[in-house]
Amino acid sequence: MEFKQGLSQRIVIAFVLMTLLVGGVFGLGIVKAVHVMEERLLSGVLRGDLDRLLLMDTVDDWRHKPQPDQQFYFSDGPGRFALPAYLQGLQPGFQEVFHGEHAYHAFVREVEGRKYVLLQDQSDFEDREQALYSVVLVGFIVSLGLAMLLGRLLARKVIEPVVRLARQVRQPDQLLALAPALALDYANDEVGQLAAAFDDALGMLRHALKREQLFTSDVSHELRTPLMVLASSCELLQENPSLDTRGRAQVQRVARASEEMRELVQTFLLLARDQGDAAAMAVQSTLAVVADELAQQWRQPMESKGLQFIYQQSVAGTQRYHAVFLRTVLGNLLRNAWHYTNSGQITLRVDDRGFTVEDTGVGIPESEREAMFQPFVRGGEQRGDGLGLGLSLVRRICVSQGWSVELTAMEPSGCRFQVVLASPPAGF
Structure with a gap:
């Protein structure tokens, strides 16, 4: 897979993705844990309250025992204790009940064919739960921001040796024979190994350049002599009075060709050596x-x-x-x-x-x-x-x-x- 982003950007992206994954899993774990703890805690509280109500002897005692935020109903109950229609289909155990704009936690129990239901308003729990979820969400967003900031700071520190190595490699002086080795400036880690690889590559390049310089110098020396002989021979032939017009024209062509060869040799030498002077x-x-x-x-x-x-x-x-x-x-x-x-x-x-x-x-x-x-x-x-x-x-x-x-x-x-x-x- 090819990445087009820079190394520092990849580090920042890795930090953000790691935080997104870890923070997301952690946040979902908190939400799930809160939901399970709420269910177990409220289920135990409502079960205990309902058990105490069932121990009462008379209805008159029941109307005083439920908590202010609780409502108690049972089958065939008189007056306000009568079981409403929207509660009659509830199964025994703990569950949530929604009626109109209200939401309740309910605990249901059946005793000798009679169904008893204890409701508790969950508005307070909902408010605390929403506050907790908000805190988790804000913490998740803040962690992403901190991950991005920390990624940027660490990315600069992490890639600083790589940037320095790239700057050193780009220096034209590295092609000189006396250029110091790059690996000496770095620890024996991945960057150090990369610097050592550059040292090897630069060494081979210096050797190739040296060999080319020697070759071009030899070519320059060896070709200039025969070209000079050709030029001087053409000059002598042109001074020969017995040479006819056609022969003189041919000699001039040879002289012009030898001059072009000399200039071409010089062209190749200049391009090979890059000799500005x-x-x-x-x-x-x-x-x-x-x-x-x-x-x-x-x-x-x-x-x-x-x-x-x-x-x-x-x-x-x-x-x-x-x-x-x-x-x-x-x-x-x-x-x-x-x-x-x-x-x-x-x-x-x-x-x-x-x-x-x-x-x-x-x-x-x-x-x-x-x-x-x-x-x-x-x-x-x-x-x-x-x-x-x-x-x-x-x-x-x-x-x-x-x-x-x-x-x-x-x-x-x-x-x-x-x-x-x-x-x-x-x-x-």
Whole structure:
């Protein structure tokens, strides 16, 4: 069973329910006990009074013996001692009798075929009984209020270690290698065991982060050298006077591709390490410049596939962004549109708020759109050997930069990716 209330609310609810159950049972027990005691007590009193009346010799003696709040009747009795019709059907023993607006306790006895009835007005008993019931009800309500108050006070005290542990776990410093163990601050109880479990989990997470940092450092070191060799080789080839125009264009393509690889390596390293200082030193560029470069780069592949490429730019601002991140986001969206569009057109619209990429491809069902931004998730029309990381990378970059990306459908088919840019966050 899943509870949606907080832990403190559950404790308060448990206190109130326990009080409701215990107090309810106790109150009902009091009411039942009062009723049984009343019946036994009054039954004994009325039995004794009736026995004494039956020992009298004459009716004249009887009229003086009943108590002021008692009435005495018997079968064939003279005058006011005559048994009324509403009492003739009573069975022997103690019982309650209601007549009009009056209520009586009655004790009935049959002797030699004659029925004797002694009534006693129960108004006083009813008043005391109602007062007792009122006290029980008020006590029950007060106990519920006290249970709620006590539950709140104890809940804060009980969950205080849990709240403190949650606050400590959320601290970014806990991922540091020299962070102190959490379990040392807690007793060897359930909270202490939870803190020890967090220590184990954080230890494994620190180990994984350390291993990733070492891996990215190694990748950075190993890839930069061959990329530098490629760049320098391209520069030397471009200076070769015997190189014709076609060869020079191919060398420029290789140089541009190696530069893109270098920027992508830097992108992955920044996202993996979250190095704000290094990102702040990265190349900045305007949206118009990046969009023009990528539009020129992708126009030929799209048109060679038989697609119409529409590029509309109306950027008036000079806001500068992280060039590598911006190029990666826009390039992945254009590549995704080219990859999943067989016919029709691809449109890139750029303005001061951001950019929009539209295509007339296979589209993505609404139930799968959010999942498309997860790693290793590909569309239903899977093509090529991609791993499904492009849109995941787009989402990660947008989150890190404070940008937003939204996926909607095109009619009758296709997708629309809209990216709204914001000022780069502090540290980037």
